[in-house]
Amino acid sequence: MDRDEIKQRVIKVISQVLKVDESQIKEEHTFVADLGAESVQSIELMAGFEEEFDIEMDEDEALSVQSVGPAIDFIAKYLD
Numbered sequence: 542m543d544r545d546e547i548k549q550r551v552i553k554v555i556s557q558v559l560k561v562d563e564s565q566i567k568e569e570h571t572f573v574a575d576l577g578a579e580s581v582q583s584i585e586l587m588a589g590f591e592e593e594f595d596i597e598m599d600e601d602e603a604l605s606v607q608s609v610g611p612a613i614d615f616i617a618k619y620l621d
Contacts, residue, residue, distance in 0.1 A: 542620055547594075548613045554589040555609065558582055568610035575608075590616055 548568070556563045559576050572578040572586065587603045590596075590612070596619045606612045 544613065544617060547617050550593050551613050551616060554593050558585045558589050566609060571608040594620060
């Protein structure tokens with residue numbers, strides 16, 4: 542799976558969890574400041590990513606990722 546495909550699927554999950562249109566989500570956006578995520582939604586995002594990619598992430602590491610681009614790279618690391 543290449544980075545573009547990962548990005549597409551990450552954005553799909555973010556869109557579903559945060560109720561933001563996919564076209565409004567950019568790699569430089571932070572989940573909280575730019576996309577309006579609340580702390581509970583951070584957990585929902587992590588669960589959504591785990592389900593979408595069938596992976597299990599380290600919770601502390603995953604929750605330390607605060608924006609879209611690093612989330613894509615973080616998930617890519619798990620898929621390698």
